[in-house]
Amino acid sequence: MSARPMIELDNVSRLFEGVAAVDGISLRIDSGEICVIVGTSGCGKSTTLRLLNKLIDCSSGDIRIDGQAIAQLDAQRLRRRMGYAIQNTGLFPHWTVARNISVVPRLLNWPTERIEARVHELLELLGLPHADFAHKFPSQLSGGQAQRVGVARALAGDPDILLMDEPFGALDPITRDSLQNELLRIQSRIHKTIVFVTHDIDEALKLATRIVVMDQGRIVQHDTPVNLLNHPANAFVESLLGQGERGLKRASLQRVAERMLPLQGTPPAFSVAAQDSLRQALSLMLWHRVGELCVRDNEGRAVGLLPISALLHGATA
Amino acid sequence: MRLLSSASNRVVLTLVTLAIGSLLLGDFASVQANRIVPGSGFGLFAALGSAWAVALLAALVTLAALALHPSPAGYRGMLLLISLLLLQWPASLAWFIHTQIPADQAQARAGLATGCWSLLFFALLLLIEVRQRLAPAAGWWRLGPLGLLLVTGLLIYSGYLEPLALLREYSSRSAQFWQALRGHLGLVGGALGFSLLFGVALALLIRRQPQLQRSVFGVLNFFQTIPSLALFGLLIAPLSYLAAHSPLLQQLGIRGIGWAPALLALVAYSLLPIVRNTSVALQAVAAEVIESARGMGMSPWQVFSQVRLPLALPVILEGMRITSIQAIGLTAVAALIGAEGFGSFIFQGLGQGAMDLVLLGALPTIVLALLADALFSALARYFQPGVG
Numbered sequence: 001m002s003a004r005p006m007i008e009l010d011n012v013s014r015l016f017e018g019v020a021a022v023d024g025i026s027l028r029i030d031s032g033e034i035c036v037i038v039g040t041s042g043c044g045k046s047t048t049l050r051l052l053n054k055l056i057d058c059s060s061g062d063i064r065i066d067g068q069a070i071a072q073l074d075a076q077r078l079r080r081r082m083g084y085a086i087q088n089t090g091l092f093p094h095w096t097v098a099r100n101i102s103v104v105p106r107l108l109n110w111p112t113e114r115i116e117a118r119v120h121e122l123l124e125l126l127g128l129p130h131a132d133f134a135h136k137f138p139s140q141l142s143g144g145q146a147q148r149v150g151v152a153r154a155l156a157g158d159p160d161i162l163l164m165d166e167p168f169g170a171l172d173p174i175t176r177d178s179l180q181n182e183l184l185r186i187q188s189r190i191h192k193t194i195v196f197v198t199h200d201i202d203e204a205l206k207l208a209t210r211i212v213v214m215d216q217g218r219i220v221q222h223d224t225p226v227n228l229l230n231h232p233a234n235a236f237v238e239s240l241l242g243q244g245e246r247g248l249k250r251a252s253l254q255r256v257a258e259r260m261l262p263l264q265g266t267p268p269a270f271s272v273a274a275q276d277s278l279r280q281a282l283s284l285m286l287w288h289r290v291g292e293l294c295v296r297d298n299e300g301r302a303v304g305l306l307p308i309s310a311l312l313h314g315a316t317a
Numbered sequence: 318m319r320l321l322s323s324a325s326n327r328v329v330l331t332l333v334t335l336a337i338g339s340l341l342l343g344d345f346a347s348v349q350a351n352r353i354v355p356g357s358g359f360g361l362f363a364a365l366g367s368a369w370a371v372a373l374l375a376a377l378v379t380l381a382a383l384a385l386h387p388s389p390a391g392y393r394g395m396l397l398l399i400s401l402l403l404l405q406w407p408a409s410l411a412w413f414i415h416t417q418i419p420a421d422q423a424q425a426r427a428g429l430a431t432g433c434w435s436l437l438f439f440a441l442l443l444l445i446e447v448r449q450r451l452a453p454a455a456g457w458w459r460l461g462p463l464g465l466l467l468v469t470g471l472l473i474y475s476g477y478l479e480p481l482a483l484l485r486e487y488s489s490r491s492a493q494f495w496q497a498l499r500g501h502l503g504l505v506g507g508a509l510g511f512s513l514l515f516g517v518a519l520a521l522l523i524r525r526q527p528q529l530q531r532s533v534f535g536v537l538n539f540f541q542t543i544p545s546l547a548l549f550g551l552l553i554a555p556l557s558y559l560a561a562h563s564p565l566l567q568q569l570g571i572r573g574i575g576w577a578p579a580l581l582a583l584v585a586y587s588l589l590p591i592v593r594n595t596s597v598a599l600q601a602v603a604a605e606v607i608e609s610a611r612g613m614g615m616s617p618w619q620v621f622s623q624v625r626l627p628l629a630l631p632v633i634l635e636g637m638r639i640t641s642i643q644a645i646g647l648t649a650v651a652a653l654i655g656a657e658g659f660g661s662f663i664f665q666g667l668g669q670g671a672m673d674l675v676l677l678g679a680l681p682t683i684v685l686a687l688l689a690d691a692l693f694s695a696l697a698r699y700f701q702p703g704v705g
Binding site: 077078084086087089090092093103107137163 | 605606608609611614624
């Protein structure tokens with residue numbers, strides 16, 4: 001592995017009144033990964049996240065961030081180096097959007113001009129025009145807008161690591177979906193190391209480079225989304241994935257471009273985009289009752305053919 | 318068409334009826350030859366003359382007529398009439414004095430009677446009612462009360478209202494009046510300052526040591542149940558004893574009577590609203606807001622001073638509002654144990670049967686309470702989070 005380990009947990013436990021919420025977990029998260037910790041309520045996933053920025057201290061074990069043991073680091077300085085976004089945003093209701101975003105840069109004593117430029121940049125990055133939003137108060141925002149501000153605030157100090165605790169959990173499905181896409185778009189530009197906690201397996205499959213499945217304070221499986229679907233470690237992971245939906249979930253992780261065949265003869269009447277998922281392609285076939293689709297690129301040019309057999313065969317990861 | 322339709326504004330109709338009734342049935346004003354002799358009352362027509370009285374009644378009847386089938390234009394008309402009623406009120410008093418009190422009688426004085434007070438009272442209630450109906454655009458409802466204050470001020474300044482009994486009492490005691498104001502404000506301000514200091518400290522202590530909460534609130538609640546006079550009285554003996562045995566306390570001016578027991582009692586009463594509001598407000602700040610403040614890397618002091626305290630401030634100010642109004646009222650009572658303030662006029666007036674002297678103490682006390690209410694309400698609104 002060439003990637004640099006950014007976060008390492010070594011046999012970490014956390015007891016609450018004698019009961020282990022986190023029970024001897026070891027984990028390595030590489031730089032630039034989106035590591036999604038998924039599990040049912042009370043499985044210890046939020047506790048694990050809060051151990052990373054020392055909102056909770058470990059009972060035993062070591063955590064290293066970028067090679068440094070956090071036990072030796074000052075908690076406040078450590079937190080200023082990590083973005084933190086939580087469910088229900090935790091925005092400060094008495095401050096404007098701009099003031100909320102500038103919290104960490106102010107704590108880091110950035111010069112005023114740099115803070116203003118950063119706020120401007122982040123609002124534009126999150127699709128919130130500065131002129132419209134900078135001076136609003138959190139109570140004047142919709143749920144989706146508030147969570148965008150929450151993400152912008154987490155990114156403000158330009159941290160290497162972003163910790164996100166069910167940040168989209170309280171949003172409606174459509175807003176959640178668009179914010180997930182937004183996060184992937186932003187990550188493709190900024191390449192942070194993101195640790196993301198959720199109970200939603202679909203969110204995990206969509207966002208993660210690797211997924212950590214936790215149950216009763218232990219790590220059950222740590223693998224890529226495709227491997228998780230293909231080789232669930234035990235019955236708990238299988239049930240989390242939802243038995244009847246596994247095929248569709250795997251199909252939604254693969255692009256049409258990976259399976260298409262060279263175009264021959266007249267293109268079929270119905271088309272699918274090359275970057276769409278196999279799940280979308282299958283849905284189109286079912287809807288139009290056809291066995292093959294024409295694959296088109298971003299400019300709308302016919303670039304390939306997708307017969308239904310390509311969905312069934314083709315390389316499985 | 319029925320006279321009284323369901324759309325009629327019954328509040329306005331009732332208030333106008335009451336105003337007309339009290340103008341016609343009671344005395345409007347009275348005249349005393351000097352401070353001692355009983356005064357003689359004047360009805361509306363006798364006091365103001367037919368022309369003024371008829372105009373006044375006509376304005377009230379028109380108001381009622383407009384209220385039978387109110388429309389937006391009708392309400393604007395009502396507001397105009399109410400503003401005129403308020404503006405003519407001090408003028409009518411000046412007119413009454415001008416016609417009924419000869420200029421050469423330096424001892425003669427005019428008193429306000431039922432009609433005069435009720436007219437002012439009902440006109441202000443009418444203003445409140447009509448203003449609500451006109452919301453939100455009619456900012457000019459303020460013209461009436463502001464004009465009332467302005468005209469009254471001008472008439473007092475120019476000497477036209479000089480023979481009013483209230484002003485006669487004031488002019489023979491103007492030095493005492495300002496002294497009383499200073500004393501009153503000093504006691505209230507001192508009580509507010511000390512109780513804020515101790516109250517916030519107690520609230521913070523309760524946050525640290527939740528097991529103390531029950532006993533702290535138990536003691537503070539106990540203070541609230543003691544009648545104010547009893548508490549003032551109870552403090553006299555121990556303070557006298559302490560002062561008698563401590564030259565330092567004597568030098569500070571602490572005695573069994575006067576400002577010292579009054580201040581102690583006021584602080585005791587003021588602590589409960591301050592401690593209760595402060596501790597509730599500090600606890601009520603949303604957990605996720607505190608969590609994210611810590612997660613951002615704020616120090617405990619920064620979490621408190623930048624997040625918890627500002628978010629709690631409106632509720633703390635509400636506690637200070639209650640405290641200040643309560644203290645303003647109690648300070649008047651504290652005159653009984655020799656504390657300075659408007660209470661001394663009230664109790665002197667009661668003792669001498671001079672109601673105008675009572676008013677000289679009571680009216681400024683009420684005005685102070687209203688001002689404190691307005692001030693702290695405005696501050697709480699200003700610090701309300703997230704209102705831009």
